[in-house]
Amino acid sequence: MSEKNGSERRLTTRGAATRRRIVAAAADLATKRGVGETSLDDVMEASGASKSQLYHYFADKDALLREAAALQAERVLAAHGPLLDALDSLAAMRVWRDAVLALNRRTGCPLGALVYQLPPSARRARTTVEDGLEAWRGMIEDGLARMQSRGELAPDAAPADIAFAVLSAVQGGLLLSRSAKSDRPLELAFDMALAHVAAQVRRPADRSLAETPRSR
Amino acid sequence: MSEKNGSERRLTTRGAATRRRIVAAAADLATKRGVGETSLDDVMEASGASKSQLYHYFADKDALLREAAALQAERVLAAHGPLLDALDSLAAMRVWRDAVLALNRRTGCPLGALVYQLPPSARRARTTVEDGLEAWRGMIEDGLARMQSRGELAPDAAPADIAFAVLSAVQGGLLLSRSAKSDRPLELAFDMALAHVAAQVRRPADRSLAETPRSR
């Protein structure tokens, strides 16, 4: 089995940089134009690398795609991580919501898009995306668990389940926002998710505040 | 401008049948393998048509794609239409939910997938998908409006907004169910949507029944 993955034998500083440039360019293009509309020639031009460089660092297009997907997952997690790490109250969740809305370019979710865009051949890349989404959901779950241990969420609430629902709302909202070219779907979906969490909050005061989150 | 669309001058019974076969095959393949993985040769083989037939009935691939997208939208609306036409109560919404869950093949939404899969070049096809999703949302909205006029939904509830949230949950749930290869995300997302509607139901009895729809 040829090894062109992380366990590359040696890797010069320059080589590592080239490699990174290539992956970044692939991830950018895949996000911007879509996976199917991203050719290696495009990646070459965008990264300033040559054909032989691509095949020096990656076994084939699928391998590159896999790393691009991993980078995209990293980026998404890096964007939401700090906000989700701080998730320990409804107020913090509203902060997260505002950030997500501010981030929304009506272009959909770069990670969610891959669920539908990756060709069946790219099995590894697919797995990477699945793991990324699951990690994302896990971060939400952890935040909800913190809320619960702080006594903010009802003891019988199920953070794992709620996290699935919340991430579904976000993904669906992003998809519909892309389709409708409007922020409204995402806004409404996220507010539903907020209300869903708020409905399981202990303190009635905070709950009533959140149950009618009609923006403005 | 050449006309190969609906206003085709004349169309034999046989011709119309061939045309339909082609569109159906294209829609099937696009759903099964993805738009990017569907070549005209594939469509030829699946439909038993020849190259010249494809180009006799369609100006180019984008035109075919557009009709395939329209057919896919029709199919989805036809599947949900009867259930959504009957939507006039929480109970009816639960029936719809059960049907959607039963329909789920963990393959995502054939219509939602197109939002991410259609190439930017296929502008018309894109519009068709957007219209399809909007029509779907409209059907949900209409059902909620019926609930409202029946006095089941609070007078200040906004059916249009709720419909966006509900469809977001469905789309996100389907996407995550595809990724996770599990029905759970869709189930949890849909139950959240149900609770969201139930929260705006007048009769407290029905509401309490629905607010904890934890399946089983």
Add this chain to the structure above:
DNA sequence: AGGAAACTGGACTGTCAAGTCCAATTGATG
């Protein structure tokens, strides 16, 4: 019937994209 138009088969073209190959250059290392 018989001409026109719809329909069909299938070979052909041009383009583009993935992947290969080899020679040349740069850098690391003893």
Add this chain to the structure above:
DNA sequence: CATCAATTGGACTTGACAGTCCAGTTTCCT
């Protein structure tokens, strides 16, 4: 410095795919 591995340029091969073309067949309509 000598040597070897890492790195790079870029031409080349191969195949797939969208789209073209024309000749032949079937159907429609008067």
